[in-house]
Amino acid sequence: MERIGLLDRYIAKIASDWEAFDQKENTPEAKEYQAGLQSTLKVLKDLGAVRDPRLILLAEKVTLQQELATYANAPEMINSIKPALQQIAEASATLQLVRDHNAYTQAAVTYSSKRKQAGLPLDAFREFAKSHTARLTNRLKASSAVSEKNILRQRKENLKVANQMYMLLQREALGLAPEAEQELTR
Template identity: 60%
Template sequence: MVKPGLIDELFENLSRDWGLFQLKESSLEAVEFQKSLPATLTTYKQLEKSNSPELILAAEKLTLQQELATYANSAEMVSSINPDLKQLEEASGSLTLVQDKEAYAKAAHAFSAKRKQGGLPLDAFREFILSHTARLTNRLKGTASVSEKNILRQRKDNLRAANKQYQNMQREALGLK
């Protein structure tokens, strides 16, 4: 038997919750948080301009570690962040390897044609970029302020810039440039 007035009760609860949410969003802390985001966005934009895959990976590692500390009580977030950190470490290894042309050329021969894109190996670095970009895209679908979403978009732009530079490094290491 359905409880009479259940929809009315839900309406009252949602109205109360929404009102409290609005108060939370306008708290002094929330306002200060929103004010601080443009400076963070500017720093992320500077990282993109650095054209340095090393710096961009370091920034993502720092950000992921911060997210892990912030969301440590959320099993869903932890189970998403930990694999990203593992992939990031593997990507760092590929970044080191691509700088040794001889070693990278030998390693590249181990990739089948299916694991190449545009003649370049889809190695740990490029796989990290693809999966982490997808993770950020999924986060953009969630609820967040415009400023928070702008930071997520900028992080995606940074990853694209790092990937482009890395592909140039791959071409150079493989003598395709």
């Protein structure tokens, strides 16, 4: 294999690839896509402002289903989305259970103290919020447009809101004194 000039060829190739990428990003279609993402971000912010954990879970479910159907182009991505969808199903079931105070109280005693945080069980809902936030954080580390990263950041923020609201439901179900709202937003 010829080594002389190989690095020079590589440098020229990545410069050429960048020029093609930059050209692609300035097409009318790319600009329309970026404008669409801005609109999507606004809807996600509105969704988070409602502070409804069920609605936020459903939005994540729809997003993951759409990503699986249209964007998942690698086994690693598919192997991340499928478990996330399973976790959403489990989190949804837990969200229903927490509304039945007697049933949730009985379920809560089965959690060891190691599986509790601030006296609240780290159940399927909270585990989903934690692991899905990690998934989104990992995606933020990839190279993608700022507008795409803003969508991921808003999804993380919505999960944080859903988790905070869920913890209030847990406290209510377990008969624990409600904490000040600002305590939950830390």
